[in-house]
Amino acid sequence: MHEVSVMADLISAIKRELEEYDVVSVKEVTMIVGKLTNLGAEQLEFAYEVMSKDSILEGSVLVIEEEDITVKCEGCGYEGPVKNMDLGEESHYQIPILSCPECAGAVTILSGRSCCVRSIDIEEGV
Ligand SMILES: [Zn+2]
Numbered sequence: 001m002h003e004v005s006v007m008a009d010l011i012s013a014i015k016r017e018l019e020e021y022d023v024v025s026v027k028e029v030t031m032i033v034g035k036l037t038n039l040g041a042e043q044l045e046f047a048y049e050v051m052s053k054d055s056i057l058e059g060s061v062l063v064i065e066e067e068d069i070t071v072k073c074e075g076c077g078y079e080g081p082v083k084n085m086d087l088g089e090e091s092h093y094q095i096p097i098l099s100c101p102e103c104a105g106a107v108t109i110l111s112g113r114s115c116c117v118r119s120i121d122i123e124e125g126v
Contacts, residue, residue, distance in 0.1 A: 069112030
């Protein structure tokens, strides 16, 4: 599972970051996950719960904000979301089409690849 290794890296990065502060407890960790990363929010939450046990992060809540995919077309100047391939209503997956929805030209990806921590809500000691 890809999510597990991502979360392991993320959690060790968060712990390193928290060493700088006098942390009593962590309330909430907000992360941004781009839709192009193919990371499942549920799997990430599960991995977080398992891996935060017996650490300063235990009991904190992981909040995942999804980042939409946006692109810029070099040909016609279009800037915005991409179309998704229609896989039918039964499917949970959406497959984005990474070409310009206006002219089908090549595009530059502006967002959707992020996988990062946006904020860590901590309670500091006095
Ligand atoms: Zn275009």
